[in-house]
Amino acid sequence: MTATYDRDDFLTDFGDLPLTANIDFGLLHAVLEASRDLKEKKYDHAWSTRLRRLTELHDNGVTDIATILSVMTRESTSRYTPVVDDIAQQINIDLGDFAAQDLGGKKLVASHGRYVLTDHTQRLPTAMDLLAPLVPSDADVVVEFGGGWGRNLAGLCHGLGRRDITYINCEPSPSGRAAFDTIFSHAGGVRARSREFRFESPDMGFLGEFSSVFAFSWAAIEQTPFLPVDFVDRILGAAGSVTFAMYEPVGWQQFTNITQFVLFKILEELVGGVAEADHHGRRYVYRFADALFHDNAASWAVACRYNTNLLRCVRRVVEAGRARLIGIQYDLHGDNPVNPYTLLAVTKD
Ligand SMILES: C[S@@+](CC[C@H](N)C(=O)[O-])C[C@H]1O[C@@H](n2cnc3c(N)ncnc32)[C@H](O)[C@@H]1O
Numbered sequence: 484m485t486a487t488y489d490r491d492d493f494l495t496d497f498g499d500l501p502l503t504a505n506i507d508f509g510l511l512h513a514v515l516e517a518s519r520d521l522k523e524k525k526y527d528h529a530w531s532t533r534l535r536r537l538t539e540l541h542d543n544g545v546t547d548i549a550t551i552l553s554v555m556t557r558e559s560t561s562r563y564t565p566v567v568d569d570i571a572q573q574i575n576i577d578l579g580d581f582a583a584q585d586l587g588g589k590k591l592v593a594s595h596g597r598y599v600l601t602d603h604t605q606r607l608p609t610a611m612d613l614l615a616p617l618v619p620s621d622a623d624v625v626v627e628f629g630g631g632w633g634r635n636l637a638g639l640c641h642g643l644g645r646r647d648i649t650y651i652n653c654e655p656s657p658s659g660r661a662a663f664d665t666i667f668s669h670a671g672g673v674r675a676r677s678r679e680f681r682f683e684s685p686d687m688g689f690l691g692e693f694s695s696v697f698a699f700s701w702a703a704i705e706q707t708p709f710l711p712v713d714f715v716d717r718i719l720g721a722a723g724s725v726t727f728a729m730y731e732p733v734g735w736q737q738f739t740n741i742t743q744f745v746l747f748k749i750l751e752e753l754v755g756g757v758a759e760a761d762h763h764g765r766r767y768v769y770r771f772a773d774a775l776f777h778d779n780a781a782s783w784a785v786a787c788r789y790n791t792n793l794l795r796c797v798r799r800v801v802e803a804g805r806a807r808l809i810g811i812q813y814d815l816h817g818d819n820p821v822n823p824y825t826l827l828a829v830t831k832d
Pocket residue numbers: 519522523526527628629630631632633634635654655656659680681682683700701702703704706707
């Protein structure tokens with residue numbers, strides 16, 4: 484059952500923005516549910532391919548986490564021309580600052596708030612790079628929300644090498660959970676489990692048995708346009724000591740005018756009866772110039788119906804003194820250059 488995101492929630496999140504006049508919240512709720520179902524089906528399909536491959540590897544005796552991760556990473560390499568192909572096929576591109584450059588063999592990515600051309604061999608940031616330094620030494624559970632097939636938790640389990648931690652994958656898709664269970668089924672002595680979970684109705688009761696929680700999301704909260712307003716509080720209330728890290732594409736949410744634009748477009752396109760041919764994502768041209776970095780990221784958020792309120796949820800708990808901000812690095816990296824990821828972390832002890 485999905486929680487209702489209603490007018491009061493909207494005002495809590497966006498009361499400073501003059502947008503509430505004509506929104507039919509009942510209709511919005513129904514459309515959001517339908518869109519959530521579609522996204523879930525898409526991921527269930529995607530992770531079923533990973534599950535098949537993992538089962539194959541296991542049947543062939545490949546059960547070691549490090550080997551599994553290296554095989555799976557090698558097999559999912561993308562083509563870049565210079566924007567990663569599956570994104571380039573979906574958007575209108577103007578190479579802007581890069582139009583006159585020799586692009587031969589390079590890929591165009593977002594890095595630290597700018598567009599850069601890099602070598603194909605450049606490795607993407609991993610959970611070990613960004614999250615491991617944030618895991619408290621006394622953590623007894625590491626939980627990922629929207630953990631997909633489990634690559635981040637598997638990487639942390641292998642990299643941290645800690646057997647005193649329980650690893651939990653909270654994930655809506657059955658195939659993602661089954662893939663995670665397969666990876667960990669031979670990780671001798673490691674406590675691991677997966678759970679059905681949705682950001683829209685987050686029940687944290689299962690964390691009650693732990694004393695120090697490290698929770699994170701990685702490219703997953705993005706899937707939910709409107710988080711429940713008390714989402715971060717619910718996580719922080721799950722145990723005595725909680726650290727929550729988020730690696731999500733929210734850099735554009737720093738800017739009120741851009742947030743207002745994204746909200747206006749998403750609402751207009753979801754419940755305002757705008758013809759699909761006139762949707763922003765169909766018409767917008769992504770011009771690769773640093774001055775347009777956040778306009779481009781915001782336009783991608785509109786097109787994908789990405790999250791609009793995570794930064795506001797985090798800001799609220801920090802400003803009210805219910806958590807301390809222990810890390811914030813805006814627009815660190817985006818292999819898809821129009822979807823740069825920001826690292827945020829809060830703690831409560
Ligand atoms: C881009 S994938 C990222 C998966 C994983 N975090 C990773 O980095 O490999 C997004 C994940 O969010 C999950 N997801 C989609 N909608 C969700 C929702 N409403 N609640 C929780 N998770 C959701 C998907 O099933 C998928 O596993």
